[in-house]
Each structure stands twice: as C-alpha cells, then as structure tokens.
Amino acid sequence: MALLQISEPGQSTAPHEHRLAAGIDLGTTNSLVASVRSGVVETLPDTEGVDMLPSVVRYTSGDGVTVGVSALRYATRDPLNTLASVKRIMGRSVSDLATLKGQLPYKFVDQDSGVPQVQTVAGPVTPVEVSSEILKVLRERAELTLGGELTGVVITVPAYFDDAQRQATKDAAKLAGLNVFRLINEPTAAAVAYGLDQQAEGVTAVYDLGGGTFDISILRLTKGVFEVLSTGGDTALGGDDFDREIASWILEQAGLDTSHDHQLMRKVLDVARSTKESLSDANETEIRLEHGDEIRIALKLGREQFEQMIEAYIRKTIAWCRKTLREADVEPQDVRHIIMVGGSTRTPCVRRQVEDFFGQPPLADIDPDKVVAIGAAQQANILAGNGSGTEMLLLDVLPLSVGIETMGNLVSRIIDRNTVIPESRAQEFTTFKDGQTAMRIHVVQGEREKVEDCRSLATFDLTGITPMVAGAAHIRVTFQVDADGLLSVSAQEKSSGVSANVAVKPSYGLTEFEVEKMLEDSFAHAEDDMLAKHLAEQLVKAQRVLEALRSALEKDGDELLSVEERETIMQARMALEDACDGKDGERIKQAVEKLEHASEAFVERRMNRSVQRVMRGHRVEEFEAD
Ligand code: ADP
Ligand code: MG
Secondary structure (H helix, E strand, O other): OOEEEOHHHHOOOOOOOOOEEEEEOOOOOEEEEEEEOEEEEOOOOOOOOOOOOEOOEEEEOOEEEEEOOOHHHOOOHHHEEEEEEEEOOOOOOOOHHHHOOHOOOEOOOOOOOOOOOEEOEEEEOOHHHHHHHHHHHHHHHHHHHHHHOOOOEEEEEEOOHHHHHHHHHHHHHHHHHEEEEEEEHHHHHHHHOOOHHHOOOOEEEEEOOOOEEEEEEEEEEEEEEEEEEEEEEOOOOOOOHHHHHHOOOHHHHHHHOOOOOOHHHHHHHHHHHHHHHHHHOOOEEEEEEEEEOOOOEEEEEEHHHHHHHHHHHHHHHHHHHHHHHHHOOOOHHHHEEEEEEEEHHHHHHHHHHHHHHHHOOOOOOOOOHHHHHHHHHHHHHHHHHOOOOOOOEOEEEEOOOOOOOOOOOOOEEEOOOOOOEEEEEEEEEEOOOOOOOOEEEEEEEEOOEOOOOEEEEEEEEEEEOOOOOOOOEEEEEEEOOOOOOOEEEEEEEOOOOEEEEEEOOOOOOOOOOOHHHHHHHHHHHHHHHHHHHHHHHHHHHHHHHHHHHHHHHHHHHHHHHOOOHHHHHHHHHHHHHHHOOOOHHHHHHHHHHHHHHHOOHHHHHHHHHHHHHHHHHHHHHHHHOO
C-alpha cells in the first residue's frame, strides 16, 4: 500500500534555507492562517491583533471587495452583497443547491448552467472567486508578518469534501496566487497539532463541530503513522443551526415574520449567535433587539432551554460518532483520545454529550478554533523543507467511493470509500457488441448503486479498439487517487494497445483550462459541459437500445412480429437514428422513449418465450433427476 510521506519533498532542499510556509484553515464561518516561526507554531493576527478572519466577503459597486470583520459589519445593512458561509456551496452544482438555497439568503443568478453564481452589485460571483478573496487576505497577512513571499501553503478541508469541493478549493487558492503543497483533512491537522505522534499508540477520535459543518474522524496511530480509519459527518450541520433555532424562537416569541425582510433576518441571526456564545459561560442571558421604529424585543433565554433547542442536532452528531466508529470497527471505550475542534464545541452540553458517549473527557487544551490551522502550519513547514526529515508519515483515506458506469446505468465501484490514499486500482471491462471499436467511460462518485444517484465526475471515450466479437476485448480501467484525494482515470484496450485518460476535474462544470480564463468563461462553458454531458449520456443510452433491438430483431424479429408491428418499430428506430446524428440530448431521450414504447409488445413476447423455455428446461431436468 502506498504511503504518503510528508517529509519527502524536504529532502532535496538545502538544510539552512528557511522557506516561508503557512497553514490555512479556510472555514465556513472563520478562517485562519498560522505559521512556524523559530520552531514555534502560532496563528497570525491582523494589524488589529485579531487572529480570526470571518469568512465573509462584501462586494460594492465602486471600490470592489472587503473581507472579514469590515465586511461582516455590513451583513445587516447590505445582506445581498455580503456573502457568508460560501464554503457550503464550494464545488456544488446548481442542482445541489436546491436543498441549500433556503439556508442562504442570497440571490442566485437564474441560469441552467452547472456553476452557481451569486448576484451582487459588482456582478455575478462564483464561490471559487469569493473564497479566493478570503485567501488573498490571509496570504497578504502572512507575507507581511513573515516578511517575504510564501513558498507554499497547506489548506484544510472537511474530511467529507468530495472531489469537486476539493478541486474548487484548489482553484480558489490558485486564483489567490497561492502554491498549494497539499490539501489535508481538518481532523488530521487537529491530531497533528496535539502532537499525538509523540504519544503512545492508539485510536483517536476527532469531533469537529464548526459553524456550518460537522465531521467525525477516527484515526489510528501506529509507529508514528496516522491512519484515518473512517470518516463521517454532515456538511450541513453546525453552530449556524443553533443560531437558527434561537432566531426562530425569538421571532416566535415576538410574533414576527422575516420572510420578506433580509435585514431583519440577519439582525435576528446575529443576536441569536451572541446569545448562544454567551450561554457557553452564563446560565442565562438577555436578548435585546431593535429594528426600525416598531420592533423592540427584550427576552431572556436560559441555558437549559437552549440545550433543549439543540438536543436533536447533538444527538445526530453522536449517531454519526457511533456509525463512524462501527465502520472503523472500534468500540467507544477503545478510543484513547478525543479531540474537540470547532467553535461550537465550546457549548458545554456538546462536550458533556461527547464525554458521555466516549466515557472520558475530550482534549480541549488547544483553542478549538485554532487547532486545525496550527496542525496545517506544522505540515506546511515540513513540506516546505524546514523539517528535520524524521517527521511522521501521514495516511489519508478516500471520502467517497469512485467507479464507472456499466450496462444498465449501474455503478461498478473501483476504489471503495475509506481506502487509504494515494492509491491506484484497476479493473477489466469488455465490449458489449460485436465489432465495437469505441467505449465511453463515465466516471462517478458515491455510494449508491445506480448512476443517477451518484455524482457524475467525467466522461471520456476510448476509441480505436480493434473490431472483435462482443466480450473479447480486454479493457483495463485504472483509477489513481493522489495525495489530495483527486482522481485520474485511464483506460487501455490490451490487444490494440489504444488508451485514453482523463484527470477528473470538478463536476461543477469547469474543466481543463486555467483558473483565470476559467472564471471569465465559466458561464458559457458550464452550460456547454452540462449539455455535452446530457447529450453523451443520451447517446450511450440510445446506442444501447439500438444495439439490443438490432440483436433482438435478428434473432426473433421474423418469428414474433407482424409486418405492421415491425414497420412501427422501424419508424421509431429511424427517428432515433436521426436524432443521434444531431446534438440535441433531449430529442434523443424522447426518441428513445418512443422506440422503447413501440417495441414494448415485442420485448414482452420475447421475455414470455424465454421464461417458457427456462420452465420447460426446468421440468426436463427434474424429470431426469428422478
Ligand atoms: P468553521 O470551522 O465552520 O469556520 P469555527 O470552528 O470557527 O467554524 O466555529 C464557528 C462556530 O463556533 C460559530 O457557529 C460560532 O458561533 C461558534 N462559537 C464560537 N464561539 C463560541 C462559544 N463561545 N460558544 C458556542 N459557540 C461558539
Ligand atoms: Mg473549522
């Protein structure tokens, strides 16, 4: 099994040269940058002395962009141009957003392409662009503080991020002018920050409850090597949910409706958040809110009542802990350390329930907001070549299974979820019709059996296969996942030696080209890509149907069809063949449906007959057995 050696790149560099490097926690709610200076790792504050940069970006018509606290100040006054929690839509497609839209109070550009864009006064912006603004600020801060240009950075992502989300993060970094050494999972960074490699061997659980995401990761340490045994979580569960619970309680108490008032909604959410945070220390807190001339709210909220509001969310996180432990084949009492990560783990009842479940108090000495950035900085330092060369090895796992589409819209998994990466695996496939010279390879990601329930990553063609009988070709499809969890796929046919490959880029519609150009063109290409994908899928389906029909007609056409029936089928077939010459996926889809409809009776008759044959065969066998 391939190990990922963190100290490797350092070995070629001169020992005395210190290269500037940083670790970046690009959070949903808050982002941080940290670095190792004179052997000490620390988060880097801004000129005001504040470490935490709110992951908020504000767009204005005149002078452009502001990031962080100064943007956050406008969240209430200018909510549609002040974008927060954009990490939730990183690498997501428009269709993914249907479920998230209600949670994000922004105006999405109405479009059919794959890339979601948020409408601002400065024009539409993509999540990648918004994230890159945050990264630019952190880069400037680091370069100013450290006094030089960064050689590279390590950026952390939730363990559950899929390919598209990881790629989007890398794109954002590139756009911000950063060289990304590596993306690493947030929990892994936290474990590194606690220096668990220095400790005895054992299993560690990392419980990360931030503003917008929950992750639980089970790591095992053996001989200075971290191995991620399993990961689980929910990319839409966090402190924001607690805020919303308090906010709707406030609105209910005050008899208010905010559905048409973005400003009021933001204001209530802000108050809800500070209420929540003060309940981490106090048993009761006062809520005061004024809006316009009419709205004056004064309420009291106790800790116990708050705990009831969020009980269901915490229970959900514990259920994930149980499930993820089971997947790692570890009992709760066999966990040696539990690490608390994320601002929301400051809520006392979160800690309490985690402690109850694992049967021991979690580690929380390092600030749970900073622990991820600190671990990332330590790794960046090693990757820049500043390490001693004896640093630990790191193993990571693939968060979701990847595979290809096979006959019948089914998925053939090639690398399973939770496989240690980097990893390369191959599987053989064959042709399904005589003389077939090309094969379309559709790469998908996910745990479901049917292609439509998985995420489509890429489609490519293997052409130039020597014609031979169906099933005779040996097509070897190789999947390779690199240390960042990014995938490349190649296919090779043995006897003709032809091959094709694709580096799987995000399925949110952007492929191949440079990020700068990518962003300029994102709209047009995304639409093309979506259409091309739709067309490709319909063509495959059509070809499969045509091929099945051809072979069925050849075998049973004369016997089972009347002249009129045959004529109807032929017409539908011709219509489909015509449609396949064009570029309209929808037209092909409809023609396929018509052809399937026209041949229904034929298919049924063939099926009945083969059933009868099987039954006849069966009786004969039974007779013989007697
Ligand atoms: P992310 O990783 O999603 O960016 P963070 O780890 O920075 O998030 O956590 C942000 C969340 O932590 C927010 O929901 C914030 O309200 C919450 N939080 C911060 N401080 C406290 C506190 N003292 N008590 C409870 N929640 C807190
Ligand atoms: Mg976080």
